[in-house]
Amino acid sequence: MRFDLNASRFADTDVRADAWAVIGADRALRWHELAEQAHVWVAQARAHGFAADVPVIVRGHKEAGFLVAMAGALLLGAPFVPVDTIYPDERMRRIASALSAQTYFDAQGGRFVSLNAQGGRPETGAAQGSASPASAPQALREKNLAYVLFTSGTTGEPKGVQIGRESVAALADWMAADFALGDVPVFLNQAPFSFDLSMYEVFGTLTLGGTVVLASRALTAQGATFLATLARHAVTTWVSTPSFAQQQLLNPQFSQDGLPTLGTFLFCGEVLPVALARQLRQRFPAARLINTYGPTEATVATTWIVVDDAVLAHHARLPIGYAKRDAEVFVDEGELCIAGAHVMRGYLNRADLNAARMFIHDGQRAFRTGDLGAVDGGGLLFCHGRIDDQIKMGGYRIELMEIDAALRALPGAASAASVPLRRPDGSVARIVGFVATGNDDGRLPDALHDWKMLLAARLPSYMIPSELLACRSLPVSVNFKIDRAQLAQDYRDVHLKAQRQHNA
Ligand code: AMP
Numbered sequence: 001m002r003f004d005l006n007a008s009r010f011a012d013t014d015v016r017a018d019a020w021a022v023i024g025a026d027r028a029l030r031w032h033e034l035a036e037q038a039h040v041w042v043a044q045a046r047a048h049g050f051a052a053d054v055p056v057i058v059r060g061h062k063e064a065g066f067l068v069a070m071a072g073a074l075l076l077g078a079p080f081v082p083v084d085t086i087y088p089d090e091r092m093r094r095i096a097s098a099l100s101a102q103t104y105f106d107a108q109g110g111r112f113v114s115l116n117a118q119g120g121r122p123e124t125g126a127a128q129g130s131a132s133p134a135s136a137p138q139a140l141r142e143k144n145l146a147y148v149l150f151t152s153g154t155t156g157e158p159k160g161v162q163i164g165r166e167s168v169a170a171l172a173d174w175m176a177a178d179f180a181l182g183d184v185p186v187f188l189n190q191a192p193f194s195f196d197l198s199m200y201e202v203f204g205t206l207t208l209g210g211t212v213v214l215a216s217r218a219l220t221a222q223g224a225t226f227l228a229t230l231a232r233h234a235v236t237t238w239v240s241t242p243s244f245a246q247q248q249l250l251n252p253q254f255s256q257d258g259l260p261t262l263g264t265f266l267f268c269g270e271v272l273p274v275a276l277a278r279q280l281r282q283r284f285p286a287a288r289l290i291n292t293y294g295p296t297e298a299t300v301a302t303t304w305i306v307v308d309d310a311v312l313a314h315h316a317r318l319p320i321g322y323a324k325r326d327a328e329v330f331v332d333e334g335e336l337c338i339a340g341a342h343v344m345r346g347y348l349n350r351a352d353l354n355a356a357r358m359f360i361h362d363g364q365r366a367f368r369t370g371d372l373g374a375v376d377g378g379g380l381l382f383c384h385g386r387i388d389d390q391i392k393m394g395g396y397r398i399e400l401m402e403i404d405a406a407l408r409a410l411p412g413a414a415s416a417a418s419v420p421l422r423r424p425d426g427s428v429a430r431i432v433g434f435v436a437t438g439n440d441d442g443r444l445p446d447a448l449h450d451w452k453m454l455l456a457a458r459l460p461s462y463m464i465p466s467e468l469l470a471c472r473s474l475p476v477s478v479n480f481k482i483d484r485a486q487l488a489q490d491y492r493d494v495h496l497k498a499q500r501q502h503n504a
Contacts, residue, residue, distance in 0.1 A: 001031035002209030005169045008074060010035040016209065019184070023233055024064025025216040031209070034071060041072030041105075048103050048112045052077030053139040055099045055148055058193075059092065060107025061085045062214040066193060069105050070147075070202055079145035079162070084192030086217075090458045091158060095150050098160055098348060100138045142345045149196050151296050152398050152463070154389070156405025160348030161196075167299040167342040171199070172207040174324050178304070179290065181264060185210040185237045188230055190220050190244065191395070196296040197269050200239050220244075223251040227258055234261040238287075241269040241395025246276050255283045268292040268301045270392040271383075272318050273425065277307050293320035293383055296397070297357075297367050299342040302327050303381050320383045328361065329373075329381055336373030336383065339366035389484070391420050393428040396462045400431075400484070403465065406458045407433050411447040414438060415474050417482045418465055419491065433465035434487055436473045444470050 001019070004011035010031075017032040029037065050056050056078045058069040066082070073080035081099065083092055085108075096104065096115050106113045140148075146168040153159035175181065187201040189212050205212040213233045220226050227248075238245070245265065248254040256262065265280060265287055272291045280289055294302035305311065305321025312318075323329040327340035339361040346354040357368045372384040389400040400418045407416030413435040420428040437445055444451070448468065455464050469491070477483040 001035065003071060003074065003206035005074070005165065005172055005203075005207055008077060008165075010038075012209065016184070019209075020211045020233075021205065022064045022067045023211065023213045024067070025062040025214055025219065027064050029064050029068070034068060037065075037068045038071040038075055041068050042076045044112060045072060045076055045078065045105070049136040050076065050078050051139070053079070053143050053145070054137045055079045055081050055101065055140055055145075056137075057081045057083055057092075057096060057099070057101055057104035058107055059083045059085065059104050061192070062189075062216040063107040063110075064214070065110050066107040066214070067202070067205075067212065069107055070193075071206060074146065074206075077144070079140065079148050081148045081150070081160075082193035082198075083150070084194040086192050086460045086462070087194060088457055088460065091460065094157055095160070098150075098157070099140075099148070102135070103137065140348070145345065147199070148348060149194065149296055152390070152402045154399045154401040156402050158402075159350055159353065161296050162345045162348055163299055164341075164345050167344070168199070168203050170326060170340070170342045171299050171301075172203045174326075175200070175204050176208060177325065179264070179266070180288075181208065181210075181237050184208070185264075186233055186235045186261070187212045187237045187239055188215060188235050189213065190215040190240060191269075195269075195396075196300050197239065197241065197395075199300050200266060200268070201237075204237070223248070224253060227251065227253050230262075231259055235259065236261050237264045237266060238262055239266045239268075242267050242272045242276055243270065243395040245280065246273075249276075249279055249283070256286055259284075262287055265289045266292065268294065269395050269397075271427065272307065273427075274312060274316065274318055277312055277318065281309065281312070291318055291321060293381075294338070295367070295369050295371075297344045297369075298327075298338045298340070299344070302338050302340075302342065303329055305380075317382070320381050322379055322381065328364070329375075331373045331375050332368070334372055335387060336369045336371040336381070337361070337366055338369060339364040341365070343367045385426065391428050393420070393431065394462060398431075398463055403431065403433065403459065403463055404482075406455055406463075407435055407465075407468075409458070410435060410451055410454055412437050412445050413448075415482070417474055417484060417487060419484050419487045421488060421491065430466045431463075432491055433468045434474060435468065435470055437470045438472060439470055440472050442470055444468060 001017050018030050021031040021034040022029050060066045070080050103112050103114050142162050144165045146165045148160045148162050150158040150160050189201040191198040201212045289307040291307050292301035292304045303321045343365040359366050370388050374382045391398050403418035415436045417434050418431050423429050451468050475483040475486040
């Protein structure tokens with residue numbers, strides 16, 4: 001059995017209907033159960049006023065019901081908006097407000113929940129069964145979207161990337177045609193559904209008729225149990241950021257012997273370091289490594305390359321490969337640009353950003369990525385980092401300006417800046433925050449005693465700086481922007497001095 005994206009329905013319903021479709025953190029569902037429950041979900045969603053083109057927020061973390069809701073939304077023609085519980089209530093409220101949403105689906109509780117108008121906190125116990133919403137949820141201007149995914153935004157507000165159904169159909173076609181994942185792939189899914197990397201497994205499983213194993217944060221934190229779970233379900237396709245795979249290498253059980261069915265590592269989201277690729281080739285001699293690249297704005301990934309021994313022998317820094325079928329990638333004034341049906345329809349309600357980043361190229365939607373790129377004579381593409389202040393840390397996409405905005409909202413902060421501290425290879429090890437308080441002594445004022453807690457109300461944990469430092473004022477560069485490089489240097493100087501004093 002599988003999900004037919006073009007017809008928006010379950011297809012081949014008598015084929016392997018008893019096979020597992022989803023192994024959730026809470027329960028497992030066979031394909032016929034997934035289909036039955038998705039239809040029930042559609043009826044419930046309709047009772048809450050949801051319909052085609054009306055976005056539906058799905059909140060949770062790795063429950064089987066999350067997949068039920070996504071499949072149900074595809075049946076209904078309602079774009080789903082995945083929000084992992086890693087996002088605090090405040091961020092959820094901002095997302096709901098951008099969508100004018102008053103109700104969301106709670107995958108943990110398996111029910112629709114209304115958001116109260118002021119605080120945006122869920123009203124627990126509300127809206128069981130059929131309900132009459134205060135006002136019907138609103139349809140989006142863009143029609144036939146598959147999902148809307150919110151990523152970090154420079155203004156401090158997350159921005160909604162609108163992905164059309166034609167774009168996910170292109171993703172599924174590409175996976176089926178080029179990835180050689182076998183007849184019934186069993187995917188590892190561990191990235192939160194609010195990150196588009198996880199859409200590989202969602203659409204891969206649904207359209208290829210495979211199985212997806214949803215690994216919760218609690219499970220992945222227990223190395224041995226996590227790997228035993230993957231082995232028990234005979235996972236064939238590993239999907240993660242390179243950072244996540246790097247963590248697993250600490251466990252000696254993470255090897256082909258422990259996971260004999262694992263045939264493919266599918267990476268995306270950040271640089272795949274050569275050293276990691278080499279280690280994985282050694283531990284998993286029978287597995288293929290696929291490095292893919294692309295922003296959320298172009299439906300998960302746009303370029304790809306199988307990283308074999310020949311590729312590793314030729315490159316000190318891995319290429320991002322070649323454009324996928326039906327996509328075009330080119331370098332314009334040093335910036336990677338992407339064109340094709342898989343490019344988003346635009347950011348939700350952000351005409352300014354759409355005008356700056358989107359354009360038409362040979363009749364196709366096109367997007368300026370903000371990535372520095374290069375292409376060789378054979379069309380092999382390379383990504384050399386960012387033009388702007390967007391970073392990746394541990395695989396997470398972060399706009400430093402979003403952290404700045406949260407820091408500026410702290411009591412007594414006249415201005416503020418976040419600064420990434422990089423390892424020698426350029427990857428970000430951690431972020432430190434600076435607040436200008438007007439004081440010279442560098443000590444945080446009492447009002448900032450609980451700064452981590454204050455930030456956690458607004459930012460997901462991976463965006464919270466590991467340290468906060470006070471300063472009189474922040475240095476500015478020639479173009480009057482806060483000089484993050486100078487702050488990073490100041491930080492290193494202060495620590496070096498402290499270390500020298502300690503050693504003396
Ligand atoms: P996201 O929207 O979270 O997928 O992040 C997209 C950004 O991550 C891209 O614009 C790149 O800066 C970076 N990125 C994604 N994949 C790769 C890759 N394979 N190699 C290098 N950078 C990557």
